[in-house]
Structures are given as C-alpha cells and as structure tokens.
Amino acid sequence: MENMSxxxxxxxxxxxxxxxxxxxxxxxxxxxxxxxxSSMHTFGGQVRRKLxxxxxxxxxxxxxxxxxxxxxxxCGSESDNAAIMGVLKSSPxxxxxxxxxxxxxxxxxxxxxxxxxxxxVTELGVDKDGMLDLDRLKESVTDDTAIVSIMYANNETGxxxxxxxxxxxxxxxxxxxxxxxxxAVGKIPIDMKSAQIDLLSLSxxxxxxxxxVGALYVKKGTKYSPFIIGGxxxxxxxxxxxxxxxxxxxxxxxxxxxxxxxxxxxEVKRIRDKLEDxxxxxxxxxxxxxxxxxxxxxxxxxxxxxxxxxxxxxxxxDLGVCASSGSACTSGSLEPxxxxxxxxxxxxxxxxxxxxxLSRYSTEEEIDVVxxxxxxxxxxxxxxxxxxxxx
Amino acid sequence: xxxxxxxxKDHFLNPRNVGEIADADGVGEVGSLACGDALKLxxxxxxxxxxxxxxxxxxxxxxxxxxSSALTEIIKGMTLDEAARVTNRDIADFLGGLPQEKxxxxxxxxxxxxxxxxxxxxxxxxxxxxxxxxxxxxCFGVTDVEIKRVIKENDLKSVDxxxxxxxxxxxxxxxxxxxxxxxxxxxxxxxxxxxLEKPKKKKLTNIQKMQMIQETIERDxxxxxxADGGDIELIDIDGNRVIVAFRGVCSACPSSEVTLKENVxxxxxxxxxxxxxxxxxx
Numbered sequence: 001m002e003n004m005s006x007x008x009x010x011x012x013x014x015x016x017x018x019x020x021x022x023x024x025x026x027x028x029x030x031x032x033x034x035x036x037x038s039s040m041h042t043f044g045g046q047v048r049r050k051l052x053x054x055x056x057x058x059x060x061x062x063x064x065x066x067x068x069x070x071x072x073x074x075c076g077s078e079s080d081n082a083a084i085m086g087v088l089k090s091s092p093x094x095x096x097x098x099x100x101x102x103x104x105x106x107x108x109x110x111x112x113x114x115x116x117x118x119x120x121v122t123e124l125g126v127d128k129d130g131m132l133d134l135d136r137l138k139e140s141v142t143d144d145t146a147i148v149s150i151m152y153a154n155n156e157t158g159x160x161x162x163x164x165x166x167x168x169x170x171x172x173x174x175x176x177x178x179x180x181x182x183x184a185v186g187k188i189p190i191d192m193k194s195a196q197i198d199l200l201s202l203s204x205x206x207x208x209x210x211x212x213v214g215a216l217y218v219k220k221g222t223k224y225s226p227f228i229i230g231g232x233x234x235x236x237x238x239x240x241x242x243x244x245x246x247x248x249x250x251x252x253x254x255x256x257x258x259x260x261x262x263x264x265x266x267e268v269k270r271i272r273d274k275l276e277d278x279x280x281x282x283x284x285x286x287x288x289x290x291x292x293x294x295x296x297x298x299x300x301x302x303x304x305x306x307x308x309x310x311x312x313x314x315x316x317x318d319l320g321v322c323a324s325s326g327s328a329c330t331s332g333s334l335e336p337x338x339x340x341x342x343x344x345x346x347x348x349x350x351x352x353x354x355x356x357x358l359s360r361y362s363t364e365e366e367i368d369v370v371x372x373x374x375x376x377x378x379x380x381x382x383x384x385x386x387x388x389x390x391x
Numbered sequence: 392x393x394x395x396x397x398x399x400k401d402h403f404l405n406p407r408n409v410g411e412i413a414d415a416d417g418v419g420e421v422g423s424l425a426c427g428d429a430l431k432l433x434x435x436x437x438x439x440x441x442x443x444x445x446x447x448x449x450x451x452x453x454x455x456x457x458x459s460s461a462l463t464e465i466i467k468g469m470t471l472d473e474a475a476r477v478t479n480r481d482i483a484d485f486l487g488g489l490p491q492e493k494x495x496x497x498x499x500x501x502x503x504x505x506x507x508x509x510x511x512x513x514x515x516x517x518x519x520x521x522x523x524x525x526x527x528x529x530c531f532g533v534t535d536v537e538i539k540r541v542i543k544e545n546d547l548k549s550v551d552x553x554x555x556x557x558x559x560x561x562x563x564x565x566x567x568x569x570x571x572x573x574x575x576x577x578x579x580x581x582x583x584x585x586x587l588e589k590p591k592k593k594k595l596t597n598i599q600k601m602q603m604i605q606e607t608i609e610r611d612x613x614x615x616x617x618a619d620g621g622d623i624e625l626i627d628i629d630g631n632r633v634i635v636a637f638r639g640v641c642s643a644c645p646s647s648e649v650t651l652k653e654n655v656x657x658x659x660x661x662x663x664x665x666x667x668x669x670x671x672x673x
Contacts, residue, residue: 334561
C-alpha cells in the first residue's frame with residue numbers, strides 16, 4: 001500500500017480518534033484509581049466523584065436541566081434500545097411506534113423486531129433531499145402511539161431533521177419523543193432546556209471518546225423502566241458496574257466538544273464545503289446526496305454515477321484515504337443503502353455513493369490530496385465501465 | 392473490508408484486456424446498473440475458431456472487475472468448445488478464490504461468456520442471452536434454470552449459498568421459499584443421478600453406530616429439512632432407539648410425524664441398521 005503510514009481519515013461518522021487529552025484523563029482509572037464507585041470506602045468514593053463530574057460534563061454539552069437526567073450506557077445502540085424498550089415497558093397498553101425509513105439499524109431493526117412481536121410500526125419516508133414531511137408525522141401519531149423515535153442527523157448524508165419542531169408535534173399529540181442524536185452531539189449545538197425531547201441517545205466514539213461508552217438522556221418526569229436489570233447503579237436505571245475510565249473519557253470528550261463546536265461549524269465546514277464543491281466541479285456526473293443547508297458541518301455524501309462504490313473505496317484505500325460507501329457491495333447486502341433508497345436516489349448513483357466525514361483533526365492538506373486524486377480514480381473506473389464511456 | 396486474495400487485488404488494480412473490440416465475433420452482456428454490476432465481454436476468433444483476443448468492460452466492485460479480467464485471460468487461446476465448458480468455479484479458482492458473498496461475480500463472468508458464444512453462433516443476435524426458464528427472483532431477474540445450474544456446478548447446500556452465487560433472494564427476500572424448494576428438488580435430482588455408495592450393514596459397535604447415525608443425519612436428512620426452513624437435532628441414542636427433536640418450521644409442522652417415519656427413520660434404517668427406531672423427543 002502506498003503511503004499507508006500517513007492515513008487520511010475521512011470516516012469520522014464511523015468512528016473517531018480518541019482525543020489525547022481524553023486518553024490522559026482516563027489513564028489513572030485503570031491501574032491506579034480502580035475502585036468501584038459504589039463502594040463505601042474512600043478509595044471507591046473518589047471515583048464516584050469523578051463519575052459525577054463526567055455526568056455534569058455530558059449534561060452541560062446538551063444543555064440538560066440536571067446531570068441526573070444522564071444514564072451512562074455501553075454504546076449508542078444500547079441507548080437506542082434502552083430508550084425504546086424502556087418507554088414501551090412503562091406504557092404496556094400502547095402498541096404503536098412511529099419512526100423513519102432512514103434510521104440507524106439500532107432503531108430500524110429494533111422496530112422491525114417489535115413489528116413481529118405485537119407492535120404496529122409506522123415508518124415515515126423522506127423526500128429526495130432526505131427531509132421528512134411533518135404533516136405526515138402529525139397524521140401518524142395517535143393515542144395509541146407509545147413512542148416516536150426519529151434521528152437528529154443522518155449518519156450517511158448528515159441531513160439534520162428539524163428536531164425541535166418534531167418534538168413539539170409529538171408532545172402536542174401526547175406521545176413520548178426519542179431522538180438518536182449519535183451523529184449530532186458534539187457537531188451542532190443542542191439544548192435540551194429549550195427542546196421538548198424526552199429521550200436522547202449519544203455515543204462516545206463519535207465525538208473523540210473511546211468505543212464502548214454511550215449515554216441516554218431521560219428528561220425528568222419521563223416514564224421509563226430499566227433496560228438492563230441489575231444493581232442500583234445509575235439510580236437503578238441501568239444495572240452493571242460502570243465503565244469508569246470510558247465514562248470519564250466521555251465526560252472529557254463532551255467538554256472538549258463544547259469548546260470546539262464553533263470550530264466544527266466554521267473551519268471543518270469550510271474544508272468540507274471545499275472538498276464537496278471541488279469534487280462536484282472536477283468529476284463529471286457527480287451529485288450531492290442530501291439537503292445542502294440542513295446538514296452536519298462535517299459530512300458530505302457524493303454519488304459518482306456509473307461507477308461502483310467499493311471499487312472507489314479500494315482505490316482510495318490504496319492512497320491511504322479512508323471513506324465509506326452506500327453501495328450494495330459495501331452494505332453487506334445486495335442492495336444499496338436503505339437511506340439512498342428511501343431518498344429515491346437512482347440506482348446509477350446509489351451504487352456509486354461515497355461518504356466523507358471530517359473531524360476537527362482533518363486538515364486542508366488532506367482535503368487537497370483527495371481533490372487532486374479522486375477525479376482520476378473516477379475516470380479510471382469509468383474507462384472500465386460499459387456505461388461510463390465518454391463521460 | 393473484504394478479504395481478497397493478492398490475485399484478486401492484482402486483477403482489480405491492473406485489469407487485463409479492458410476495452411472494446413470493434414469487429415468482435417461474439418459479444419455478451421449481462422447485469423445492469425440497477426443490479427450494481429454489469430459486464431460486457433467481447434471476443435475475436437482466428438481461422439481455427441480459437442479465441443484470438445478477448446476484451447471486457449465492467450461496472451462493479453473489485454471482485455467483479457477482477458473476475459472479468461480473469462475470464463478474458465482464461466479464454467484467450469481456447470477453442471469455442473473449450474470456452475463453452477468454462478465454469479464460474481474456474482474463474483474463482485484462477486483468482487485463488489473469492490469471498491463467498493462475492494461468488495456471484497464469477498457466475499456473472501460465466502454468464503457473459505455463454506451469452507457471447509450464443510451471440511457468435513447466431514442464437515441471440517441482440518447480444519443478450521434469452522432468459523431460459525421461469526424468473527424466480529424478480530429483484531435480480533434470476534431464473535429457476537440458472538439457479539439449478541449454479542446449485543449443481545457449485546454443490547450448493549443452502550439458500551444463503553444461492554444468494555451468494557446468483558444474488559437471487561438478496562433484496563426483498565420474498566422468493567426465499569421458492570429457492571428452498573428449488574434447492575431441495577435439485578439436491579434430490581443430483582442424488583438420483585449419482586446414488587451414494589451404500590455402506591454395508593454389518594454388526595456395528597455402539598460408537599460406530601452413533602457416528603454413522605450422526606453422519607447420516609448430517610448428510611442425508613438435515614439438508615432437505617433445512618431447505619424447508621427446519622432442522623433436526625439428535626438428542627439421544629439408546630441401543631437402537633434414536634431420539635430426535637425437530638427445530639424451526641419442522642417443530643410446528645403437522646406432518647412432522649410423517650417426516651419422522653418416512654424420512655428420518657427410513658434413511659437411518661437404510662444406512663445404519665434395520666433395527667433403528669426413531670422417536671421424537673417427548
């Protein structure tokens with residue numbers, strides 16, 4: 001592999017580098033301060049205080065009214081499962097769930113599973129820009145709707161849904177609202193005090209904390225039953241000894257994300273825009289997927305028509321560039337990504353969709369390498385393709 | 392990340408014989424943009440009807456491009472009759488193997504070759520092979536004839552295998568039941584045409600008997616049940632009494648008693664011992 005020592009990592013919606021400051025904050029809690037925060041002794045008690053600090057830091061990033069509204073979990077998927085199952089369990093009479101066709105598998109496949117087990121699931125579609133029809137949402141929520149679960153921002157396209165407006169609709173209809181905000185937290189400002197969101201999922205490794213830690217926000221007063229039943233940890237809302245070092249890391253990562261959110265929405269956005277504009281200009285028959293305005297500042301999803309995504313990714317990989325694709329060959333199934341299909345992206349484009357997701361570590365030099373090399377890759381693959389002649 | 396062999400990577404990064412032959416003798420096209428992969432194969436013959444030159448154009452992933460490149464290398468220098476005998480397995484073997492999920496790329500290569508030969512022989516002037524048989528998978532347009540052929544040529548054992556090799560059932564999945572039926576029928580045909588050497592029934596030790604019962608269930612009973620979405624589990628062997636339990640759809644099947652006697656017990660009597668009695672777990 002050419003240049004493998006120097007990786008250009010543009011796959012931050014998949015996972016991020018653990019920030020070195022985060023790592024340093026975690027380090028003492030492995031071999032030195034390894035006490036159990038539930039213990040009575042001082043050795044454990046000092047760890048408890050550090051956990052409380054982490055909880056405050058997470059609460060602060062999303063503007064929660066109180067740190068007690070934060071439950072630590074093992075990942076974003078657990079947070080999503082806990083939110084939906086926890087709400088369903090505490091309202092056993094209601095059998096209807098509203099969600100969308102573009103959710104992360106953690107929500108989508110859970111809802112599919114529930115649909116086979118006595119629940120009725122409404123999946124809202126999106127338009128070609130990836131946006132929801134809010135009137136459809138209004139019509140869909142009924143007295144029988146136990147929970148509405150709609151993502152904050154889409155992992156593939158970066159499209160942001162008008163979550164505050166959606167939450168208001170759901171609350172007016174008297175249901176419970178959960179949002180999977182795994183891709184949004186740390187990238188755009190979120191304020192739970194002004195929003196009517198009941199539950200919100202977030203994940204550590206998407207915002208420069210390590211993998212294996214997440215959190216679920218549960219607004220005070222929300223009826224919620226624990227998903228993992230066990231000890232009295234997390235105010236008896238999530239059993240299991242806390243993953244102390246990672247939770248401390250998540251706290252630090254949230255603090256850093258808060259400090260960097262301005263940078264994300266200016267500098268990261270600027271180089272993302274440069275990457276996107278240049279690629280659309282230099283590679284013929286390329287198109288942006290997803291609404292241009294309502295979008296995360298770090299994500300760009302571009303389809304290169306008449307070429308296949310996996311082939312593009314492997315040639316990029318050869319240059320040390322990491323990205324991802326919604327093509328059939330990379331989705332693990334034989335169909336292109338459910339998000340591309342829900343948006344009605346034509347097959348000619350869906351198979352050749354590439355997602356670039358930047359972070360505060362991305363540099364303009366890295367972006368320039370991609371701008372310089374990718375159009376050649378597309379030309380090379382189109383030369384092999386029976387459909388790309390002369391394009 | 393797919394686990395590709397060095398040879399697949401080489402043929403993807405440096406594909407051989409890319410392009411078009413202006414005055415090709417045979418042209419075959421398979422796949423489509425919608426399906427996510429498509430291959431156009433062209434060849435030119437010499438006076439002895441040997442393939443003098445072959446070229447391809449492919450839209451698809453790394454293994455589709457590598458399979459096309461391999462195909463052209465394989466058939467160059469072959470007579471048409473030799474080329475007609477090339478199977479998808481030959482393409483996969485040439486590349487040092489393909490991941491299971493990518494075997495359909497090698498099948499696409501063989502189909503394009505078949506279409507090109509048919510085009511040369513004047514059977515299909517429009518370069519596309521007329522689909523033979525009934526379409527089973529409407530998402531990818533795969534027929535029963537094609538599915539049966541791939542099952543036989545590759546000794547496929549499950550519906551997942553069929554999807555990996557032909558893509559059939561890989562999208563909406565509604566044809567999976569039909570695939571299971573085709574699989575069961577095709578496995579049956581293969582068995583009839585090549586009957587297994589029946590082991591001689593001699594006095595067995597207990598351990599030999601247990602092994603043979605397990606082997607028979609594994610080889611002759613389980614595949615057909617699995618093809619129907621069910622399964623069988625060996626619970627206990629007590630002398631000549633064999634206790635089994637049905638799983639999956641078999642467990643709820645009203646005719647499981649019939650399956651027990653007609654299929655399981657008959658097979659075990661045939662291959663292991665006439666004294667075997669099969670019972671379902673209470």
